[in-house]
Amino acid sequence: MALFSRKKTPPASPPNPFVRTPEQEAARREREAAEAAAAEAARVVYEPRKGGRPTVEHPRTKRISLSLSEQEHEALVAAAGGRRVSVWARERLLESLATDPAPGAGVEVARLRADLGRVGSNLNQLVRAVNSGQTVPSAELLEALQATREELARVRGELP
Incomplete structure (x- = not known):
């Protein structure tokens, strides 16, 4: 009887390809996130070119005007040696400001002027x-005239 039992077990149904288990869904999300991260890392990003004129870190916005005679202008052009006169003049001017006398020189000159005033x-x-x-x-x-002469000689020797 066991061979021909009426009780039948239903055959196993094939899995539905459109229905996923929660485990399958979580694995699919992890796989897609990893693929997206790999694609983002592999993507080459090009910065867009800036249009217009290049920007300068310290722009020069102040102007100084200078009037020259023809001979003075020719002398400056010759001294610039083929460079722009404005660039050459700016460099010379800034160099001369950088090579000013030592900071204590002004105090020394003031002291000498005071001495000379007293004399x-x-x-x-x-x-x-x-x-x-x-x-x-x-x-x-x-004696006073001699002292004055000596003081004047000392002052002249100390002046640059």
């Missing part, structure tokens, strides 16, 4: 006294 004041007082009729001993006058 001139003393000399002026002596001359006024002589012109007003006061008698100044000759030895004192000669």
Whole structure:
């Protein structure tokens, strides 16, 4: 009886190709994400060319005008040696600013001017006294004049 039993088991149905299990769906999403990442990494991105004039980091926007005679202009053109005169002149001007005297030189000149002013004041007082009729001993006058000469010589030697 077992051979011809009425109870039949239904045959296994083939899987439906349009229905996926959650595991299959998760695997498919992972595979697609990996493929998209690989495609993005392999893609070559070209930056678009900038149009128009190139930009300058420190643009020169200020102008200085200069009037020259024909001879002065020719001299500058010759000195520039085939380069643009404006570029050559800017470089020379900036070089001269960079080679200014040491920062302490202004203080030294001010000190020398003050010394010279004091010497001139003393000399002026002596001359006024002589012109007003006061008698100044000759030895004192000669000593003051000698000191003035020495001071002037020292100042002239110290000036650049």
